[in-house]
Amino acid sequence: MYSIAFTGHRPNKLGHDYNLVSPQVKAIRDAIVKVLNEQREQHSEIKTIVGGALGIDTLAAIISIEMKIPYTLAIPCLNQDIRWIDSSRNLYRYIREHALCTPYQVYDGEYNDTCMQERNEWMVNNCDLLISVWDGTSGGTANCCRYAIGLKKPRINIHPKTLKVAKYNV
Numbered sequence: 001m002y003s004i005a006f007t008g009h010r011p012n013k014l015g016h017d018y019n020l021v022s023p024q025v026k027a028i029r030d031a032i033v034k035v036l037n038e039q040r041e042q043h044s045e046i047k048t049i050v051g052g053a054l055g056i057d058t059l060a061a062i063i064s065i066e067m068k069i070p071y072t073l074a075i076p077c078l079n080q081d082i083r084w085i086d087s088s089r090n091l092y093r094y095i096r097e098h099a100l101c102t103p104y105q106v107y108d109g110e111y112n113d114t115c116m117q118e119r120n121e122w123m124v125n126n127c128d129l130l131i132s133v134w135d136g137t138s139g140g141t142a143n144c145c146r147y148a149i150g151l152k153k154p155r156i157n158i159h160p161k162t163l164k165v166a167k168y169n170v
Helices: 023-042 056-066 086-097 115-125 140-150
Strands: 002-008 046-050 071-075 101-105 129-133 155-158 165-168
Touching (some): 023 046, 023 056, 023 129, 071 115, 086 101
Parallel strands (some): 129 155
């Protein structure tokens, strides 16, 4: 089965849209669906790996559910959602407990300075393709993309504002 991991911005870089309903997020959703449909045409069976954070990780999980694609939820640490608002926590619980989901606990401890990068590296190490929603700015998404680039992992980037799709090593 062909495995596609996702990395991307948190809501603070998506117009602070925690509910994932803005025109910008809807356009990103459409671009992701198009890329996933293209991958389905090329590979008989696909699965996704999502990181479980707010923003693009959550959006990728929702899209996987809607498209009936099995997914692995790469959980970076225990209680990662402890500081989230109730609606975000409820959505996370829905994603984690969905029948299409296989949860994988990357790190068994509480949040620390390295658990998110460890989660990113696990996702990249276990995928055939990385889809990034990245505008080129620094942060966790940049670190994940740099790690994939270092491994020469195939990557498709969707720019969150221009929606330009760039393919690398694909």
